[in-house]
Amino acid sequence: MVREWIRAFVGVFFAFLGVQSEADRRYDFxxxxxxxxxxxxxxxxxxxxxxxxxxxxxxxxxVQ
Structure with a gap:
């Protein structure tokens, strides 16, 4: 369960940056x-x- 959450956070973080690999994206989906x-x-x-x-x-x- 914890591994699933960590993988989700890493996947979302890399997706935010736009650097997630196609293989990881496919695995996540x-x-x-x-x-x-x-x-x-x-x-x-x-x-x-x-x-x-x-x-x-x-x-x-x-600035002030």
Missing amino acids: EKGRFSVFAVAGLILTFVFLSIVYGLVQLALIY
């Missing part, structure tokens, strides 16, 4: 569960948006 990938995608989207928000706030501190 054939063997992975949608719910695991959906949750991993939502969590990584939240993390990405939080990082962008933090960087913008940091930039605004130095």
Whole structure:
């Protein structure tokens, strides 16, 4: 179960970057569960948006 979650997070992360191999993508679609990938995608989207928000706030501190 833990391995499935780790593989989902890695797959979603590489998909965000656009560097996921065709073999890994095919494996994820054939063997992975949608719910695991959906949750991993939502969590990584939240993390990405939080990082962008933090960087913008940091930039605004130095601009003023």
